[in-house]
Each structure stands twice: as structure tokens, then as C-alpha cells.
Amino acid sequence: MDYNLTEELSMLKDMTYKFAVNEIAPHSAECDREEKYTPEIVKKAAELGLVGAWIPEEYGGAGMGILGQAIITEQLSRVDMGIGTNIITASFGCEAIYLYGSEEQKQKYLPKVCKGEWVSSGAFTEPNAGTDAAGYQTRAVRDGDDFIINGSKIFITNGTVSDFMVVQAITQPDEKRHKRFSQIIVDANSEGITRSKLHGKLGIRSSDTAQISFENVRVPQSNLVGTDGKGFPQLMHFFDITRMMVAAQALGISQACLDEAVKYSKERYAFGNPIGSYQATMTKLTEMAVKVETLRNIVYKAAWLVDTGKPDFTLSAMAKYLGGQTAVFCANAAIEIHGGYGYMEEYNVQKWYRDAKILEIYEGTKEAEVMAIGRVLQS
Numbered sequence: 001m002d003y004n005l006t007e008e009l010s011m012l013k014d015m016t017y018k019f020a021v022n023e024i025a026p027h028s029a030e031c032d033r034e035e036k037y038t039p040e041i042v043k044k045a046a047e048l049g050l051v052g053a054w055i056p057e058e059y060g061g062a063g064m065g066i067l068g069q070a071i072i073t074e075q076l077s078r079v080d081m082g083i084g085t086n087i088i089t090a091s092f093g094c095e096a097i098y099l100y101g102s103e104e105q106k107q108k109y110l111p112k113v114c115k116g117e118w119v120s121s122g123a124f125t126e127p128n129a130g131t132d133a134a135g136y137q138t139r140a141v142r143d144g145d146d147f148i149i150n151g152s153k154i155f156i157t158n159g160t161v162s163d164f165m166v167v168q169a170i171t172q173p174d175e176k177r178h179k180r181f182s183q184i185i186v187d188a189n190s191e192g193i194t195r196s197k198l199h200g201k202l203g204i205r206s207s208d209t210a211q212i213s214f215e216n217v218r219v220p221q222s223n224l225v226g227t228d229g230k231g232f233p234q235l236m237h238f239f240d241i242t243r244m245m246v247a248a249q250a251l252g253i254s255q256a257c258l259d260e261a262v263k264y265s266k267e268r269y270a271f272g273n274p275i276g277s278y279q280a281t282m283t284k285l286t287e288m289a290v291k292v293e294t295l296r297n298i299v300y301k302a303a304w305l306v307d308t309g310k311p312d313f314t315l316s317a318m319a320k321y322l323g324g325q326t327a328v329f330c331a332n333a334a335i336e337i338h339g340g341y342g343y344m345e346e347y348n349v350q351k352w353y354r355d356a357k358i359l360e361i362y363e364g365t366k367e368a369e370v371m372a373i374g375r376v377l378q379s
Helices: 007-034 039-047 065-079 081-091 094-100 103-114 231-267 279-307 313-343 348-360 366-378
Strands: 120-123 139-143 146-157 164-170 181-187 193-197 209-220
Touching: 007 039, 007 065, 007 081, 007 348, 039 081, 065 081, 065 231, 065 279, 081 103, 081 120, 081 231, 081 348, 094 103, 094 164, 094 181, 094 231, 120 146, 139 164, 146 164, 146 181, 164 231, 181 209, 181 231, 231 279, 231 313, 231 348, 279 313, 313 348, 313 366
Parallel strands: 120 164
Antiparallel strands: 139 146, 146 209, 164 181, 193 209
């Protein structure tokens, strides 16, 4: 449907989808099967301005805003959410630097990421604390002009391939729970860091995910991002922005499932007629279409509001919540419409089914989104 996108955004949408079809699709099955990260594709995407496109031009980005980034995310995820994630998250962590970092930090890190020279990551989740971000235990102790970091992180996107990471760590251990944390930029190749790739994921298998341990890692205190002790609210605002990209991933994969299901329903015959002519199939397709259209409206609106300076982060949480549910529903329905063939590797729907589940888990579980939305409704 026509969303009255500007000419620039319409061109971005078309260019991104064409890039995904030509550069990503041919490698999709192999990278999924072999859990292969794709630095060469990330580099090509950067050359087109698709990496960190939300970053303003003054810092090397394309200046496309959050809506532009959502559209890029949607179109990449229509083709392959795993490889698409490599492109989308090449700037993951940079949101904290842009929102809270010093001018020197912005100039040092953001342009190199946008050019595809560096990949960033956000080292937040820990083995015993995921959604409970106030439960992180990694510590950064002051020593002269440095921090000494000890602790461990898990499920870190780009963990083994990033050049630097924004680490959430306790710097004020004697403060109350939500005032203990700070964010610190850490060179990923620093002495004392061990990075181990995690294998055997259900989906998005070409996206690099790792466990990271810090053992007496020395970092200059000048690498502090934002205000000491304000790391928790900084992280919450960080997720206010990034969860919209998860919703956009969900939109892309849901659209892909709908498109493929419609196509198959016209080609596959049963009892002498296309299966799409039967009410049972029509019902599934209709429910998919309604959910996808609803999700697109909420994702685009949430992103547009941020770009216009009137953010509604409750709406962003709603987009994330609805997105995960929609993607899982559409992937399941697409499998059912394909029948036994949908269960086979040669059909994309089985991969999309595996990829979709993570959308209900990372960047805040669906239960966490219920709490976030519910608190606002009860206020």
C-alpha cells in the first residue's frame, strides 16, 4: 500500500530490497547452514550508505533517520534476517555514543562504522541477567586514569567480529541498584578479553553471537560514555530506539512469509483447485495480511515520531511486542500453507520460521514489553 513515503525514502526502500535480492539471497542458505558471518556483504552495504544510515551526515552516516533505518531493516529482513542482522547491527552500540558520547568519541567511532571500516557491538547481557539489566555484575574499578574491567557477557551480537564494544559495567558499587552503572567504550582486541563464538542457534545463524569474558581489562577513563552512574537510564533509552529495529525486522520477515504463502497458494492444487481458493487457506492469508498491515503502520509511526522530535516510546514497545507475535504467527501460517514442503530445507519458509522466534526474545522479551506498556497504562 502507499504510505506516502518521500521520494528519498521510496528510493531507499527499492535500493535496499534490490541489494538484498542480488547480494544477500545467493548466500542465504550457505551462510545459514554453516553459521557464516558475512563481512564482505557488510562492506558492500556500507558503500551504499546502508550501515548506520540513521547516523547524521556530520558523523559519516546517510542521515536517513530512524524511519529510514526501519525501512532498510524491513527490506533486508524480507530476504534474510540473519545476513540482514549483520548489516543492521554493524552500528549496534553506536546509538549510545551518538546519544551520550563526547564530540571526540562521535568523531572517532561513528564515521569508521558508517564506512564499513569498523564493526561495533553492545556488551550488555550477562549469563545471569538478561531482561534484568539492573542485575548485571561486570565491574569497572578505577585505577589511576583507567578502569579495570572484570566480568562476563553472553549472547553478544558481533561479539567475535567487532572492533569495539560499548560495555555496561558497575562503576558505583555503593549506590542504589539503578545508579551503579556506566557505559564504557572498550577496544575489542584489548588484552584480557576472551571472545568465544556461540554455535547451534535455532535461527539467524549467520549473525555472529558470542560470549565475552573480561579479565583485568584496562581501559582509559576517557572512554566513559555519558555520565558516570547514569548507565542504566542511558541503556533503557538505548533500547527505546533499538527495539524499533527489531519490530522492523519482524515486519520484513512477516511480509516475506505472506508473499511466499500467497504465491504458493496460487501454484499448489488440491482436489482440482488452487489451495488459495479454499476458505481455510484464505482465512490464514487474510489474518497474515491484516497483522502485517497493522504492524507496518505502528512501526512506521513510531519511527516517524522519533524523527519529528515527538517520540512515543510506549508505541515503540507496542511495535516490538506486536512484531514478535506477528512474525511467529506469519511464519507458522506460511509453513502450514506449504504443508510438508514447508518443512523442507529447499523452501525459505522453514528458515523464516526458525528466524522469527528470536524476535520475541531479544531487545526485551515480549513479557518485558508487557510490563513496560502495562506500567504506562496503570500510571
